[in-house]
Each structure stands twice: as structure tokens, then as C-alpha cells.
Amino acid sequence: MDRFGNKLVFVGNMGAGKSTAIRAISDTEPVSTDMPMSEAVAGGKTTTTVALDYSSVELEGGELLHLYGVPGQRYLDFMWPMVCEGAIGIIAMVKAGDVEPVDEIASLLREFARLAPEASFVVGVSHADLTPGFELVRFRDALAQRGFNLPVLKVDAREPLQVDFLIKALLSCRHAGSQLLAEA
Ligand SMILES: Nc1nc2c(ncn2[C@@H]2O[C@H](COP(=O)(O)OP(=O)(O)O)[C@@H](O)[C@H]2O)c(=O)[nH]1
Numbered sequence: 001m002d003r004f005g006n007k008l009v010f011v012g013n014m015g016a017g018k019s020t021a022i023r024a025i026s027d028t029e030p031v032s033t034d035m036p037m038s039e040a041v042a043g044g045k046t047t048t049t050v051a052l053d054y055s056s057v058e059l060e061g062g063e064l065l066h067l068y069g070v071p072g073q074r075y076l077d078f079m080w081p082m083v084c085e086g087a088i089g090i091i092a093m094v095k096a097g098d099v100e101p102v103d104e105i106a107s108l109l110r111e112f113a114r115l116a117p118e119a120s121f122v123v124g125v126s127h128a129d130l131t132p133g134f135e136l137v138r139f140r141d142a143l144a145q146r147g148f149n150l151p152v153l154k155v156d157a158r159e160p161l162q163v164d165f166l167i168k169a170l171l172s173c174r175h176a177g178s179q180l181l182a183e184a
């Protein structure tokens, strides 16, 4: 056990459920840093803010996890290297209604695999309850066809037990010796 703790990173677009998931399992009140976006990226809407989340949780057995949430939008990718530094796990959050185009998610996963080569990965699909017709297996197959070997689970970010399960799935991959990309 590392008494300084290990780092997990939640990444996903706005509304995917990152802040909610972090809050659901946190031992402490999460810190959320709002950053005003430049006019160039916000298309003139300077009031739009983006948030970086941070909190921590102590697992059964005393392992401390530092939890970070970072936006998945490309124009905010300057934050990715710093949050990925030393990360043992990446949790890609995606809303069920946003799983298409799959190539967009595949490209995000590829980028994070490059930034955090030691990390294990899971995909958590939120808002399945609001997305009739969503088929998890089809989405998982589409990722597998692109060479991604990783757990893909539905998660309601508001439910602590579901978020906890997602993290356990992630941590169980840590020792499985599997690589994210089949071709890697
Ligand atoms: N119905 C439903 N709402 C969810 C689910 N997961 C998250 N939410 C809600 O989605 C909204 C956006 O979540 P938030 O954590 O702010 O997303 P973030 O932008 O990724 O941090 C919040 O109101 C959550 O309560 C889900 O599985 N189902």
C-alpha cells in the first residue's frame, strides 16, 4: 500500500457524470476548480466555465485513492498531461446518448493510453436510464473491433455502489496484465 495514495482520473465530456461520480464516493467534500474559458474556445461565451474536480477516498484495506475529474474536450487537452501524470487508472465516462461516434471515444482512449501508459482503463456509460434502445454490448463490441480490451459498464454516477463497482473493476485490471490496445 502506498500511503501517499494512488491517482485515478475521470475523463469525459460535460454532463457525462464525472463530478457526480466523484462526489458519490468521496470521503471529503470535492474541490471543483472553475476556469473561465477564453473567447476563442467558448465562441464568444466567456461565461462558460469548465471544472477540474478533485477528491479522495480510502478503500477497504486502507488504500488511498486520489480522484481527479477532467474534461474530455480536445480544446481543454492542456490539462490532460498534468492530471495523467502517475495515474494508475483512467475512467472514461460517456453518456449513453453520446456513444456515437465510437471513433471519437476510441481516439480519446488512445490519447490517454499514451499519456498514462501504466494505467488501467474502464469505460462507464451513464444516463442509460434516459436512453431507450441503448445497447451496451454493441458499444463494447464496437470498441473491441477497434482493438480496445477493457471493461465497459453502465454506471449511474449518482449511485455510490455503482461507482464503487466501476472502480473495483478498474483496480482488478491492474494486476491482470492486459493491455488496453490489442495491437499495442
Ligand atoms: N438520469 C441520470 N442522471 C445522471 C446519471 N449520471 C449522472 N447523472 C446526472 O447528470 C448530470 C451531470 O453530471 P455531472 O457530474 O455534472 O457531469 P460532469 O460534467 O461530467 O461533471 C447531473 O445532474 C447528474 O446527477 C445517470 O446515470 N442517469
Ligand SMILES: [Mg+2]
Pocket: 015, 018, 019, 020, 051, 053, 069
Ligand atoms: Mg463536472
